[in-house]
Amino acid sequence: MIDTLNLTRKFGDLTAVDGLTLQVDEGEIFGFLGPNGAGKTTTVRMLSCLISKTSGEASLAGYQVDDPEDSLKIRKIIGLLPENVGLYDALSAYDNLDFYGRLYECPEARRRENIEHFLKMLGLWDKRDVSAGQFSKGMKQKLAIARALIHDPKVLFLDEPTANLDPESAKTVRDFILQLKKEKKTTIFLNTHNLDEAQRVCDQIGIFNGKLMALGTPAELEESVWGNKTVVQVEKVTDAILSALDKLPLKSMVVDEGRLTIDVTEADKENPAIVDAIVGAGGKIQYVTRLSSTLEDAYLKFVRQEK
Amino acid sequence: MKLNKSWIIAGKDFKIFRKKKRILYALIILPLLLSVGLPLFLISTLESADPGEVAIILNAFSFFYIILAYILPNSLAAYSILGEKIEHSLEPLLATPLTDGELLLGKMIASFLPCVAMIYLGSVIFMALSDVTTGTLYFPNWTMAFILIIAVPLASILSIQLNIIISSRVNDVRTANQLGLLLFIPFIAVYILLTTNMVSLNILNLLIVSAVLLIIDVALFYVNKATFNRDKILTKWK
Incomplete structure (x- = not known):
C-alpha cells in the first residue's frame, strides 16, 4: 500500500529524511519510531502529498506522490491526524466533522452515519454540539482522529496520536486503532516515540533517526x-x-x-x-x-x- | 476546479465569522456609521452650499463606497487565511482533495459576499437619508448604480486578494490589516481629486477606474495561485 525507495527530503543543508526505503502492506499497522526532530513528520507530509520530496520515489496504492493528478487521488484515500490537531475552535464537534465530510464528497447519509459512529466510538457523541474550543486536549485529539476517518480512508497517518493524553484517553485511542484495523482493514502509519504504544499495536516497526536504522516486527527488533x-x-x-x-x-x-x-x-x-x-x-x-x-x-x- | 468545494470552504468561514464578534462588529459598524454619518454631515453644509456644490459633495460621498469596498474586507480576508494559520488548521485542510484554486476561491467568496452585502445595505440607507436631507431625488442615479454593481465588487476583490497575499507572508492579523490598509492610499488620492473638483465622478471615469481594477484583480488571482506554495506554507510558516 505504501512504498518508498530512497525517499529523501532536504531543507537547505539539512537532510531531514535520508534515503528512506520501506514497504507497508495493506491492513498493516506500521510504527515509525524515532526521537523528536528525527524527520517522522516530514516523512508523513511527503507521503500525504503536503510537501515535495527532494529525490527518491514514493507511492500510495500505486499512485505517485509527486504527480499532480495522482496527488489528488492520494488525498482522497488518506486520512491525516497531524501533530497539531488543527480543529476549528468556533465550530461544534459535529460541524468540524461535517465540513471535512463534505470536502471529501461523502454522501450526506454516509457522512451522518460516520459522524455518529465515530463520535460514539470515541465517547464524544453527547458533546457533538459543543464548540471544539471548549474541549480538553484529549477530546480534541479524539475529535481530530474522527475527522481523519470521516471518509473511510484506506490509509491513515497518525502523527503522535497519544502525545500528551492521559493514560485512559491514550488507551481509548490505542483500542480504537486496533478496532479500525480489525473492522475496516485500514492501513495505519503511526508516528510515535511511545515505545509501549508501538509494541502494543504495530505489526511492523521502523526505527528512524534521519534514516531508517532498523525495520522489523517488535519481536524481531527485540531479538536483534x-x-x-x-x-x-x-x-x-x-x-x-x-x-x-x-x-x-x-x-x-x-x-x-x-x-x-x-x-x-x-x-x-x-x-x-x-x-x-x-x-x-x-x-x-x-x-x-x-x-x-x-x-x-x-x-x-x-x-x-x-x- | 469544483465550485461546490469553494462554497463549502466559504460556508465554513461564514459560520466562523458569525461567532467572532470582533469580525462581526467590523463588518457592521463601519458601513452603518458611514451611511448615517455622511447624510448628517450634509445637513451642516446645506445652508451655505448651492445645489451644484451639494451635487459635487454627494458625488464625492458616493466614491466613499468604493473606498469602503476596499477597507471592509480587510479584517475578514486577513483572518480567512491567518485564522487557518493561527489555528493550525491548514495542514489537515491541505491534506484533503482540494486544489489551490478551489481553496483560494472559497476564501475570496467568504470575504466578498458579507462585505458587499453590508455595503449594499449601507448604500440604501445612505441614498434614502441623502434624498430626505436634501429634499431632492438625487439618488438612485446611474453613477451610484455603476459604483455599486461594478466598482464595489472589483474593489472588494482587489482588497481580498491583496490581503490573501499579505496574510500568507505575515504571522498576525493586525500586521496584515495594517499592511492591507496602507495600500488604499491611491483610493484616497482619487477621493481628494473628486472633492476638489479636479476630476468628476462620471461614467467614463468610473469605467477607467473599473477597468484598472479588473486588470489588477485578474492578474492578482494568477499571482495568488502561482505563489500559493503548500510546501512553503507548511515548512516556513511559524
Missing part, C-alpha cells in the same frame, strides 16, 4: 539486541556438564560462575535438550530463563548509532 539467548542457573558448573553441553550443536556459550548463557537458534527445540544434558550430567538446575531485551533496548541501540 541480544539475539536469542537462554540462561541456565545451576548450583555448580562441573566438567561433566560442560562436556555434555559440548556434544550439543550450540552456537556459543558463556559461563559465569553458576550461570550459563547459551546462544540458541530455536529455543523451543534446543532448550529441552540443554536441560536434559545438564540433568543427565548430574547438574542441579535452579532456573531456566530467556535473556530478553525490550523494544526500548532496541530503540536506544539503533537511535544511538551514527546516522
Whole structure:
C-alpha cells in the first residue's frame, strides 16, 4: 500500500529524511519510531502529498506522490491526524466533522452515519454540539482522529496520536486503532516515540533517526539486541556438564560462575535438550530463563548509532 | 476546479465569522456609521452650499463606497487565511482533495459576499437619508448604480486578494490589516481629486477606474495561485 525507495527530503543543508526505503502492506499497522526532530513528520507530509520530496520515489496504492493528478487521488484515500490537531475552535464537534465530510464528497447519509459512529466510538457523541474550543486536549485529539476517518480512508497517518493524553484517553485511542484495523482493514502509519504504544499495536516497526536504522516486527527488533539467548542457573558448573553441553550443536556459550548463557537458534527445540544434558550430567538446575531485551533496548541501540 | 468545494470552504468561514464578534462588529459598524454619518454631515453644509456644490459633495460621498469596498474586507480576508494559520488548521485542510484554486476561491467568496452585502445595505440607507436631507431625488442615479454593481465588487476583490497575499507572508492579523490598509492610499488620492473638483465622478471615469481594477484583480488571482506554495506554507510558516 505504501512504498518508498530512497525517499529523501532536504531543507537547505539539512537532510531531514535520508534515503528512506520501506514497504507497508495493506491492513498493516506500521510504527515509525524515532526521537523528536528525527524527520517522522516530514516523512508523513511527503507521503500525504503536503510537501515535495527532494529525490527518491514514493507511492500510495500505486499512485505517485509527486504527480499532480495522482496527488489528488492520494488525498482522497488518506486520512491525516497531524501533530497539531488543527480543529476549528468556533465550530461544534459535529460541524468540524461535517465540513471535512463534505470536502471529501461523502454522501450526506454516509457522512451522518460516520459522524455518529465515530463520535460514539470515541465517547464524544453527547458533546457533538459543543464548540471544539471548549474541549480538553484529549477530546480534541479524539475529535481530530474522527475527522481523519470521516471518509473511510484506506490509509491513515497518525502523527503522535497519544502525545500528551492521559493514560485512559491514550488507551481509548490505542483500542480504537486496533478496532479500525480489525473492522475496516485500514492501513495505519503511526508516528510515535511511545515505545509501549508501538509494541502494543504495530505489526511492523521502523526505527528512524534521519534514516531508517532498523525495520522489523517488535519481536524481531527485540531479538536483534541480544539475539536469542537462554540462561541456565545451576548450583555448580562441573566438567561433566560442560562436556555434555559440548556434544550439543550450540552456537556459543558463556559461563559465569553458576550461570550459563547459551546462544540458541530455536529455543523451543534446543532448550529441552540443554536441560536434559545438564540433568543427565548430574547438574542441579535452579532456573531456566530467556535473556530478553525490550523494544526500548532496541530503540536506544539503533537511535544511538551514527546516522 | 469544483465550485461546490469553494462554497463549502466559504460556508465554513461564514459560520466562523458569525461567532467572532470582533469580525462581526467590523463588518457592521463601519458601513452603518458611514451611511448615517455622511447624510448628517450634509445637513451642516446645506445652508451655505448651492445645489451644484451639494451635487459635487454627494458625488464625492458616493466614491466613499468604493473606498469602503476596499477597507471592509480587510479584517475578514486577513483572518480567512491567518485564522487557518493561527489555528493550525491548514495542514489537515491541505491534506484533503482540494486544489489551490478551489481553496483560494472559497476564501475570496467568504470575504466578498458579507462585505458587499453590508455595503449594499449601507448604500440604501445612505441614498434614502441623502434624498430626505436634501429634499431632492438625487439618488438612485446611474453613477451610484455603476459604483455599486461594478466598482464595489472589483474593489472588494482587489482588497481580498491583496490581503490573501499579505496574510500568507505575515504571522498576525493586525500586521496584515495594517499592511492591507496602507495600500488604499491611491483610493484616497482619487477621493481628494473628486472633492476638489479636479476630476468628476462620471461614467467614463468610473469605467477607467473599473477597468484598472479588473486588470489588477485578474492578474492578482494568477499571482495568488502561482505563489500559493503548500510546501512553503507548511515548512516556513511559524
